Amino acid sequence: MTPRAAVVVGAGLAGLTTADRLAAQGIDVTVLEARDRVGGRTHGIEVAPGRWIDGGAAYLGERHTELLSLIDELGLKTAPTTMLGASRFALGGEHATRDGRFPPLNAVALGDLFEQLEELTSAVRPEEPWLTPGAEHLDTLTAAEWAEQHLAHPDARLFFPLFLGEMMAADPADLSVLHMAFYLRSGGGLRYLNAFEGGAQQDRVAGGAHQVCERLAERLGVRVRLGEPVRAVHQDAGRVTVVTDQGSYRADVAVLALPPLLADAIEHRPGPPPHRAGERTARGCAIKASLVYPAPLWRDHGLSGWSVNARGPLLSTVDDTPPEGGPGVLTGFVTGAEAHRFGALSAGEQREAAVRQAAQLFPMLPEPLACHVTDWVNEPYSQGCYAALLGPGDWLAHGPALTAPHGRVHFAGTETSTAYFGLMEGAIRSGHRAAAEILARP
Numbered sequence: 001m002t003p004r005a006a007v008v009v010g011a012g013l014a015g016l017t018t019a020d021r022l023a024a025q026g027i028d029v030t031v032l033e034a035r036d037r038v039g040g041r042t043h044g045i046e047v048a049p050g051r052w053i054d055g056g057a058a059y060l061g062e063r064h065t066e067l068l069s070l071i072d073e074l075g076l077k078t079a080p081t082t083m084l085g086a087s088r089f090a091l092g093g094e095h096a097t098r099d100g101r102f103p104p105l106n107a108v109a110l111g112d113l114f115e116q117l118e119e120l121t122s123a124v125r126p127e128e129p130w131l132t133p134g135a136e137h138l139d140t141l142t143a144a145e146w147a148e149q150h151l152a153h154p155d156a157r158l159f160f161p162l163f164l165g166e167m168m169a170a171d172p173a174d175l176s177v178l179h180m181a182f183y184l185r186s187g188g189g190l191r192y193l194n195a196f197e198g199g200a201q202q203d204r205v206a207g208g209a210h211q212v213c214e215r216l217a218e219r220l221g222v223r224v225r226l227g228e229p230v231r232a233v234h235q236d237a238g239r240v241t242v243v244t245d246q247g248s249y250r251a252d253v254a255v256l257a258l259p260p261l262l263a264d265a266i267e268h269r270p271g272p273p274p275h276r277a278g279e280r281t282a283r284g285c286a287i288k289a290s291l292v293y294p295a296p297l298w299r300d301h302g303l304s305g306w307s308v309n310a311r312g313p314l315l316s317t318v319d320d321t322p323p324e325g326g327p328g329v330l331t332g333f334v335t336g337a338e339a340h341r342f343g344a345l346s347a348g349e350q351r352e353a354a355v356r357q358a359a360q361l362f363p364m365l366p367e368p369l370a371c372h373v374t375d376w377v378n379e380p381y382s383q384g385c386y387a388a389l390l391g392p393g394d395w396l397a398h399g400p401a402l403t404a405p406h407g408r409v410h411f412a413g414t415e416t417s418t419a420y421f422g423l424m425e426g427a428i429r430s431g432h433r434a435a436a437e438i439l440a441r442p
């Protein structure tokens with residue numbers, strides 16, 4: 001018999017889409033969220049009255065079909081991320097200004113790097129990465145070790161960690177080559193993931209991606225309970241009991257829609273389900289530092305706001321001005337190992353370092369009106385972003401059981417989706433899968 005009551009743990013995109021689908025089928029759903037807000041790794045920041053930017057996830061492309069249809073269904077709109085103007089590069093020596101986004105580095109060396117990455121990416125079995133030919137070897141090697149062995153030219157060695165930082169918020173020492181290749185393939189391939197126009201970063205949600213979760217939560221109403229960190233899930237006599245700091249909830253099934261490091265922290269009775277993370281699973285490392293100016297002044301100087309930098313804290317910057325045209329917002333990405341260093345600074349030191357670097361890159365900038373730093377590495381209920389980084393051994397050990405239910409407990413979350421893993425699209429697809437599993441329960 002289809003379950004009559006379900007508890008969903010986590011009010012991010014995965015949990016809320018699961019709950020939405022179950023509620024639409026008449027199932028009595030309760031969503032338990034640890035934070036005092038919904039949205040998880042989507043998070044809006046109001047930079048001026050009624051003008052929002054994304055402190056978390058922002059970009060989407062045409063292939064993100066489930067996200068796009070949800071945006072449409074919820075009455076939201078997308079806005080293009082058009083980048084007009086030249087880019088700035090600080091890759092050693094003088095700062096350089098160039099049309100387009102290709103860095104002023106040895107083109108043959110970078111071409112060779114991308115060819116090697118393409119080769120790895122196209123060989124991956126995206127649905128079952130653990131069955132990729134040579135998976136055992138690829139899953140023992142870190143991306144840093146791979147670079148050491150395969151990248152001879154100093155420009156390729158310089159650019160590789162910057163590329164992985166931007167694409168995956170990863171320090172190459174933290175992830176296996178198998179995970180790197182899988183992630184790039186899962187997101188649509190190198191070109192698609194990396195591109196603004198026509199690619200995965202073509203659009204934003206006008207007004208902020210957090211609205212998708214807020215509107216889903218509005219639809220679910222009192223079924224969503226905030227400030228309820230779940231500690232344990234007990235199963236007995238055909239029911240589940242989900243235990244929070246505030247109380248306990250009984251239902252026929254539960255869904256854990258959490259990042260793997262947090263899903264593993266929940267106590268289970270009986271016995272733990274197969275682990276979703278291992279000792280080498282790392283937090284994705286990204287901190288966003290958004291500087292607010294009266295207007296996007298770089299545009300008046302023919303600059304797009306895009307920059308790539310060998311030295312931190314801002315390893316890349318992007319024009320994050322709200323689609324309404326102001327205030328001007330320059331968002332810097334602090335990724336990989338640099339995020340740990342930056343995260344350890346005081347708020348004042350972070351602001352000073354970000355402002356100083358922005359002014360070196362874009363000398364026309366005055367003192368900013370505000371600086372918003374969103375540190376995902378040290379967020380206890382995210383433990384990193386964009387997504388967990390699977391380290392050596394993780395895919396082979398945990399991959400095959402990624403979506404397997406544990407009795408009456410099901411699993412969702414972007415890290416359980418082999419399509420668009422780590423992205424909003426992956427989170428939504430995982431929610432749809434988990435809801436379908438529950439509705440199909442005998």
Ligand SMILES: Cc1cc2nc3c(=O)[nH]c(=O)nc-3n(C[C@H](O)[C@H](O)[C@H](O)COP(=O)(O)OP(=O)(O)OC[C@H]3O[C@@H](n4cnc5c(N)ncnc54)[C@H](O)[C@@H]3O)c2cc1C
Pocket residue numbers: 009010011012013014015032033034035038039040041042055056057058059060228229230231257258259262286287288376381382384385386387412413414415422423424425427
């Ligand atoms: C800076 C940044 C940039 C990103 N950029 C992009 C982008 O441009 N495009 C894109 O598509 N994606 C991007 N992402 C990734 C995207 O945000 C995620 O893939 C997606 O939001 C994950 O959704 P989820 O529901 O799987 O997990 P989450 O959003 O992490 O949701 C999990 C929820 O569970 C809650 N929770 C945790 N532990 C407990 C507990 N014990 N009890 C109860 N609740 C708990 C959390 O508070 C959270 O609300 C980015 C992420 C970040 C942070």
